[in-house]
Amino acid sequence: KDVKDYLHLLDKPLDEFEAPGARNSTLGEDALWHVLYSLGQDNTYLNKRKAYWGLVLAVRDRMLEKWTAVQRKYYANDDKRLYYLSLEFLPGKFLRGNLLALGLENEAHEFLHEHDLSLDEIVDEECEPGLGNGGLGRLASCYMDSMATLGLPAYGYGIRYSYGLFRQEIRNGHQVEQPDNWLHEGSHWLIPRPHNLFPIRFYGTVNEWLDDDGMLRHDWRGGDLVMAMANDMYVPGYRNGHVNSIRLWEARPHKEFVLSSFNAGDYIGSVQEKISDENISMVLYPSDDAPEGKTLRLKQQYFFVAATMRDMVRRFKKLNKPWDQLPEKNVVQLNETHPAIAIPELMRMLLDEELLGWEEAWCICQKLFAYTNHTILPEALETWPVKLIERLLPRHMQIIYEINRRFLEEVRLHFRDEPELPSRVSLISAGPEQRVRMSHLAIVGSFSVNGVSSLHTQILKDRVFHDFIRIFPDRFNNKTNGITPRRWLRQCNVPLSWLLSEHLGCNWITDLTQLKKLRELVDDVEFRHDWEQCRLTNKKRLADYIEKVNGITVNPHSIFDVQVKRFHEYKRQLLNILHIISLYNNIRRNPDVKMQPCTFIFGGKAAPSYQMAKDIIYLINCVARRVNSDPHTRNFLKVIFLANYNVSLAQLLVPATDVSEQISTAGYEASGTGNMKFALNGALTIGTRDGANIEIGERVGDGNIYLFGLCEKEVLALRRRGYDPWEFYKNDSELREVLDMINSDQFTPGDSTAFSSIFNSLLTGGDPFMVLADYRAYVETHKRISHEYVDRDLWIKKSIMNTAGMGYFSSDRAVKEYIDGIWSLEPDV
């Protein structure tokens, strides 16, 4: 059937939010107009590129109209505003989502059809902005989508990186990084605002002076100035006429040239300074869960935070209200500690520029900021050398010292019999090199600290921030993550969306809890048949992609078992590949084995400096090469590594997955959000009792998820007892065989040491993530899966029950919890 014929069945009717004919030109007419007048190209015939850019501009016009109306309303209503500060946003491609939100899909289809083009080929023209590493950045984008859909006065703030996360290529099995020049053709989704410009200072000195009341005042001057220029990205709500924006700061030189060196004849020198200023927003740091200690990274953080605080204060000043109203009219959510320098920056503005007293300024800050923690990995907890901050941001270091002095004074007062406590909670760590603990700064300077799943919040309270829970008992709370059903079901899985809307109506798109009604349909044979057909359609589409990109034919009836996420030892891609090797050994031993064919799919990037993660990618590719070319196993087993995993690829994979691998060492994955995307689309999860997996299990039901392995308490207990991976090596012959193969030249003929780092880490290195301890349980669980998959009725029922139970994990629910529990905002719907 033609898409045009069923789109109206899928979504809320348009006239509920917008009278038709509000414009007197069609989308297609406007697109053609733009091809000629904005792009300066002949519009009498169209190719893909022209059609794409014309559409982008026509869609943008419509968003801008709505955006300005919404901004006007915010001012008129004197609304409280939310500032969501994040060093990363990962929105994915825009065109399809924006058409969908604005109700323009049908018009777009008609226009393209008239020109012998299709939306599918047009969206290929778009290049995805990779302005984030993974979970944290994608979460920010899901939340922006929900905030717009809930009609919230919210602003995202971040950096307009010239280069996003590197593009990953696989050469001879190894990851190779290529620059991601995502703006090389420009992006019309991003509107530069050259007049929204703020100077940002670095280095310099602090002068002291006495004000009229004899109060000591400070004044930070000198140093280098860099300009922050705004670029806005627009986020339309789903069919509600609401459009919000994400403001991304771009670094520009303060002066075009340094005139003195220019006049002195040092032309190149003067240009070089301009270049180094622009460096600040040049590139996203590619480490997920492990911050980079580089000066440039701290510069990025302060640069975007300072510009954002200026912007907030500029808007607030227009209201002519006293300063103590700042937190009544605004709230700032800090996405991790990356923007935590906002706390001393606002203190500096209030003290040094607005001349408030310390108590008054501090009281404002503490009511304004809220902090979300996303990771408990010790190496990911951000700290900066005092020496570095002192040099780069001398006034901020003074303010941090003063915050700390007053805080520790209070702590000493209230916990007289715990002389150790102050040094444990201090914002500054002792040791040969003093460092500022950004998480402590964020906790002390915020009124709310939240984790991102029940287990994660519990771990924060029990272990990581245990001392603080006694000092600030009411400050800690949980907000389990969510994902947007617009992108992660309606957009990425059209066949299933159609089936859902046909049976449930289309309200599930904004009220995902409606999916629970699917439980009444599991016994309907015809419905189950349709469900299976949807899944098969999606699997065939993925198989076509794999054929085209990897040149490998996969059987769409095989089990599609997928693990896609950043490469990290705690996520245990290793556990997955060890199991695959043992499966391979078993098939070779029993050529007549009756088993359901399996396709194991991997995707994900390793931080360029993370050698172990890169070794694991290499191992997977070497195993894949061996397995895929072995005639004995070819029909049963395929291993695929998909290069350059990103949001677009996720949208292709998620609806085609049967088994979702969520196998982190218990206690390490703060939440996970990929786990939610797969289960929402009807995949069954094989997972540890970690992060949000536990809550997914509670909602889809024990019988519909495969949880295995040590739980968090058992991991701790085993480590305390003394964990010896050699035990498992000695006692499990299958496992031993696999490990010995890795430690030989089996997968790298002629080179028997290619994977000795992996082998050593698992054995002599003590196996810090307990891969071997969970190995047996993992293998047995996979046997059960492969057995149950064959019972199609059973499997499809479980698949339906997964989708049915996932309503809770909508980012709409999560954002509503932030609104009620933290932000105290009025949604405008």
Ligand code: 475
């Ligand atoms: C968690 N990134 C997921 C997701 O809450 C969770 C840290 C330091 C420097 C740069 N990037 C980071 C993260 O900490 C991160 O992405 N954390 C992830 O946040 C959303 O679902 O479990 O690992």
